[in-house]
Amino acid sequence: MSRPFRLLVVEGNTKAMRERHAAVAGHTPSAFYAAVLEEAAGWEGLKATVDIAYPTDPGANLPDGAGLASYDGVVITGSGLNLWKGEPESLIQVDFAREIFRAGVPFFGSCWGLQVAAAAAGGEVKLNPQGREVGLARSIRLTEAGRAHPMHAGRGDVFDAPAIHSDEVAVVPPGGTVTAGNDLCGVQAAEIRHDGGVFWGVQYHPEYTFRELGGILERYVPAMVAEGFVRDAQEAEKHIADLMTLDADPVPRDVAWRLGVSPSASDPKARRNEIVNWLARQVAPTASARGRA
Structure with a gap:
């Protein structure tokens, strides 16, 4: 290609939320996602430069339609917000997602990103009555549409992936196609076509390393205990420590076996499968068609 792809990462969290995350992880979710996109592009022999937008910040200067059209792809991160609460910080992101759809730019999102895109296209997001999915989303199954x-x-037809969420897409929007689900969450992945744009998204977090996931779970220890995932804080900390060791190379076989972590989740390239495919199969062809590659 003649130039790097120009991508935009939309930070899903408020300033306070991302600063709290950075205090533990050393980076914000959007900065982490930007680095993942650059690395994943490199796996395909591509290059990417990444800008970051902060829609929840007061006075944020968000790109308009023309500004969005100057990007080759837009990604929305996860978030600690909940759409069903109807908070202004959430609703502004739904409005921005509508602008992204209208701009016709390849569009991707993880977890919160899927929920925002679904809401922007006329779907509905609710608190999952089955409870939280934490650590790993197990036995995600591709639908017939997803297999193609x-x-x-x-x-593979069945796989595991890092995940942490209590909300779900409860009503799929018009133009939405569910491509994966599991017993806990019926919409684990979907394509959404709306207002001239195409969104690919997942409820899980293909971008996460296990160290990133473990750092996030540190904040959820009280919830993990209260909701019965572990018996006490010490058990939670042991589980988190085990998760973090899975970033070692090679992956410790005993820890992976003890946690029941499959290769689909433990191998970095397999874990980031949907991100790589979006870059190679959505961003690259679209940029080429627009004469931008």
């Missing part, structure tokens, strides 16, 4: 969808090319 390029977002999941290279995936």
